[in-house]
Amino acid sequence: MSHSGSWLDLADDTGFGLENLPHGIFSTADRAPRTGIAVGGWVLDLAGATGDPVHTTGTLNAFLAAGPPAWAALRAQVTDWLTDPAHRDHVQPHLVPRADVTMHLPVQVGDYVDFYSSRHHAENVGRIFRPGSAPLTPNWEHLPIGYHGRAGSLAVSGTPVVRPRGQRKAPADDLPTFGPSTRLDIEAEVGFVVGVPSTPGTPVPVGAFADHVFGVCLVNDWSARDLQAWEYVPLGPFLGKSFLTSVSPWVVPLAALEAARTDPPARGTAVLPYLDDAGLRWGLDLTLEVRLGGELVATPPFDQMYWTPAQQLAHLTVNGAAVRTGDLFASGTVSGPGRDQRGSFLELSWGGAEPFALADGTPRTFLEDGDEVAVTATAPGPGGTRISFGEVTGTVVPALEVAPPVTG
Amino acid sequence: MSHSGSWLDLADDTGFGLENLPHGIFSTADRAPRTGIAVGGWVLDLAGATGDPVHTTGTLNAFLAAGPPAWAALRAQVTDWLTDPAHRDHVQPHLVPRADVTMHLPVQVGDYVDFYSSRHHAENVGRIFRPGSAPLTPNWEHLPIGYHGRAGSLAVSGTPVVRPRGQRKAPADDLPTFGPSTRLDIEAEVGFVVGVPSTPGTPVPVGAFADHVFGVCLVNDWSARDLQAWEYVPLGPFLGKSFLTSVSPWVVPLAALEAARTDPPARGTAVLPYLDDAGLRWGLDLTLEVRLGGELVATPPFDQMYWTPAQQLAHLTVNGAAVRTGDLFASGTVSGPGRDQRGSFLELSWGGAEPFALADGTPRTFLEDGDEVAVTATAPGPGGTRISFGEVTGTVVPALEVAPPVTG
Incomplete structure (x- = not known):
């Protein structure tokens, strides 16, 4: 196994390595519900890191509707951010300890x-x-x-x-x-x-x-x-x-x-x-x-x-x-x-x-x-x-x- | 039976008299989907007649959420409008022939x-x-x-x-x-x-x-x-x-x-x-x-x-x-x-x-x-x-x- 690809300190046995990048909706005392990606012990605040309003709606729906090309593009972007130390200064302020977040229902479910x-x-x-x-x-x-x-x-x-x-x-x-x-x-x-x-x-x-x-x-x-x-x-x-x-x-x-x-x-x-x-x-x-x-x-x-x-x-x-x-x-x-x-x-x-x-x-x-x-x-x-x-x-x-x- | 209460020309056998006042969502060539009330052969455009943005959302949900007092108040208002000829000049521009409207699903249904x-x-x-x-x-x-x-x-x-x-x-x-x-x-x-x-x-x-x-x-x-x-x-x-x-x-x-x-x-x-x-x-x-x-x-x-x-x-x-x-x-x-x-x-x-x-x-x-x-x-x-x-x-x-x- 290898998480050496990231400048983040990821435990070898984390299930939330760069290979995973699951999406969810989180909030903190000073962040309204928004989209995040779990990586190691952190949540990457996508609203902050991308500046894209699609990640501020409080559900994944709008991003999910954008389809596979958008999903793949974001995944590539986040992988690059977390791999290349040149992005560290940009990304670091948008990493929130997972212990500090409240999680919400990730999608608004129709049926x-x-x-x-x-x-x-x-x-x-x-x-x-x-x-x-x-x-x-x-x-x-x-x-x-x-x-x-x-x-x-x-x-x-x-x-x-x-x-x-x-x-x-x-x-x-x-x-x-x-x-x-x-x-x-x-x-x-x-x-x-x-x-x-x-x-x-x-x-x-x-x-x-x-x-x-x-x-x-x-x-x-x-x-x-x-x-x-x-x-x-x-x-x-x-x-x-x-x-x-x-x-x-x-x-x-x-x-x-x-x-x-x-x-x-x-x-x-x-x-x-x-x-x-x-x-x-x-x-x-x-x-x-x-x-x-x-x-x-x-x-x-x-x-x-x-x-x-x-x-x-x-x-x-x-x-x-x-x-x-x-x-x-x-x-x-x-x-x-x-x-x-x-x-x-x-x-x-x-x-x-x-x-x-x-x-x-x-x-x-x-x-x-x-x-x-x-x-x-x-x-x-x-x-x-x-x-x-x-x-x-x-x-x-x-x-x-x-x-x-x-x-x- | 009696529809004589209205200044509108309502057929004696209309099922859409002042006693009914059903709500729905309609649109026309120049009116985006909005709330209306059926009366006789017309639809009363509530968005226009009331100026209340709750009636411009394209579903009844927001108005329905307001509850029985709001429902009763609107019903009393519309009844008064259609009964007292003093309101005719206000109401008339907001009456659309039913034959001219397209109807939509009235509510956004959760379950x-x-x-x-x-x-x-x-x-x-x-x-x-x-x-x-x-x-x-x-x-x-x-x-x-x-x-x-x-x-x-x-x-x-x-x-x-x-x-x-x-x-x-x-x-x-x-x-x-x-x-x-x-x-x-x-x-x-x-x-x-x-x-x-x-x-x-x-x-x-x-x-x-x-x-x-x-x-x-x-x-x-x-x-x-x-x-x-x-x-x-x-x-x-x-x-x-x-x-x-x-x-x-x-x-x-x-x-x-x-x-x-x-x-x-x-x-x-x-x-x-x-x-x-x-x-x-x-x-x-x-x-x-x-x-x-x-x-x-x-x-x-x-x-x-x-x-x-x-x-x-x-x-x-x-x-x-x-x-x-x-x-x-x-x-x-x-x-x-x-x-x-x-x-x-x-x-x-x-x-x-x-x-x-x-x-x-x-x-x-x-x-x-x-x-x-x-x-x-x-x-x-x-x-x-x-x-x-x-x-x-x-x-x-x-x-x-x-x-x-x-x-x-």
Whole structure:
């Protein structure tokens, strides 16, 4: 590995070397929300360093809409600034310690779509939610199943996770009851941020993924499994998901992920031509880590995902629907074949029936008030470096006491 | 009925009398998109008449965010202007013939939610899609089932309906095929537009509906039933809906609907307290009319809806999810008990198995290229007047010829 290219003091094992350069929105006591790039322990203030008003809007949207040539030009500029010591005097005043910044949601999201593209996850959920039926529905190997989530409930990493209240009905109950969710869960996912919009009526071919998508973030799709199980037939998840979806603050450009590209796993079922991704290598060799209270509890491998993000984008636009700048689509829970590779507590505890043990022996199933969950990820970068995706975190706080509903 | 209160020449049977005053966004050759109010055959240019920049933004959002006191003050002002001849010289230059305006999507929608609140519709669909099972799922009488739709595919009435392409698999087929939908349908719905946002984590009580919702429009949730049937298990409708959802241009204020409020139908199953709407009278006595090529084919009665919009809003926020200004939630297809009261061709033709006949004897099932569909609605206004909701229309055009998907 080598970060010797920079005049900045970068740790050998930083995941935020010159190979990464993720974009995000930050503020400090004296800097209003603006665009920055993470490098080592600093944030480069792009508003200040470039003087370009596109970086002062408080979201990445305007820059993302500018498209791949603008993305590449900025990346080259920043790489040059951080490599050539001649630029040090210009750049230095615009470097802010990462410890001093507050991060914000990086994009204003128009539509948020959540897919369901891990075969291991889908099979696990099918076995847990629909025992006695085939774990995969007949459509699963033919299309990347997805649904729309609530864009207004997206929030940046660190936002408290207020335990949601709602209806749930256990099979043994005659009637539904109302109260705080007792099966609060995570879903460790990878998200894809659209930069260049598509044209309504014109599908995005599977090979045009990088013409539209700017980069990659982490997503925790918090889920209330008791609410979800009661509500989701026939129109899908709704309140079981819509209370909060957390997003990591740094969006890693696709340009940083060339070394992470890989062939997806072999598929046993042939796909229709619009989903044919032979040779495209849009599998991504990310390794996620899920920590509960700081303790590693799962290591989901993204390179095992059945459907790639290029197929997801091709599918969601094949009916003529367009994507807009800032749209976010997520992979669905990332789970691998191993028990310690499952990206949800639903799976780690097999629906609560098989608690898993923390290092001190404490048995755990779903989330308890006070739990802190952090999802991180890294991917191989060029020259043996690692690309970090930072983290998406959240701490569970008790359900709010609310006054009895007013009906008059 | 009486429109004698106005110095304007209003037809006795106009649905756009002083009792209505719906808001929309219009433009003309020399007026950029701005807020207007429909009255008789005119549009009152609020940007010009009030001089208030809130009406020049090209969406209703900023005005809707101002809340009920601002809504009431403007309504009183416009009523006074159009009633007292002393204001004629001020108002007259700001009246534009409706025939001369182009209408636009009235709001910038953050999240779009579609409910499923007609019992007759849900039972019909259950019988058609899931023969042999109970027509209603066990949760249906306990909560207003809903799901998120694609906000980016919302478009104003008149937008062409390009027949979507996608995957579908008939039960007799071994494998899915790809192509233009052969079961393109409508869903005649009523939509509710949020003005005042709610606070994340704080549910909106069922009695606070009018503190948040500004008004009502019509929605046609175009649906590709073959795509939908293949994709919707287990996460709900996705591409079968996301290609286009059309919205009527005029938003009728709740203030215009006092005479239309009614008790919803009796419910056989008790609801949880947060959904208890006893005495609230948020049923609405709207009568929809669905026309195919100008011919009336269905008359769905909105007063038969099982769940009211007040219950829908209470439900969608009970888990802590917030609504934002401009959010739109729709009722789901409006169907009554009669065969000629069904708000979709799926139901009118019983899944295509029982074609219905046009006046000239032509048997019809799903939409054909060239079909024009118009959904209109009226409701009782004060003093025997009628409140018109205008119309939401669309004409089906053939699927676009697209180049074979590029995979490299």
